[in-house]
Amino acid sequence: MSYRAGENYVACERCGFKRLASECRKTWDGWVVCADTCWEEKHPALIPHKLEGDKQRAKVVRMPNEYFIEPPEKESP
Numbered sequence: 001m002s003y004r005a006g007e008n009y010v011a012c013e014r015c016g017f018k019r020l021a022s023e024c025r026k027t028w029d030g031w032v033v034c035a036d037t038c039w040e041e042k043h044p045a046l047i048p049h050k051l052e053g054d055k056q057r058a059k060v061v062r063m064p065n066e067y068f069i070e071p072p073e074k075e076s077p
Helices: none
Strands: 009-011 018-020 024-026 032-034
Touching: none
Parallel strands: none
Antiparallel strands: 009 018, 024 032
16 A cells, blocks of 8 residues: 555555555445445345335225115004
């Protein structure tokens, strides 16, 4: 690791070693880490997937009309 004009040193946030800025990369969560040893890709389980709509639909269920039959009126004598 030699000095390069116009370039600064940074500390890797994962291992703590001093590296040139050109030898480091920024991870998906914002850490500046060594490009060759400490950098990891984002795990596929952490990438949100686009949800597709459900292709099955619920059947339309309609209740039959309920008819209430009233008892006949009693005739008074």
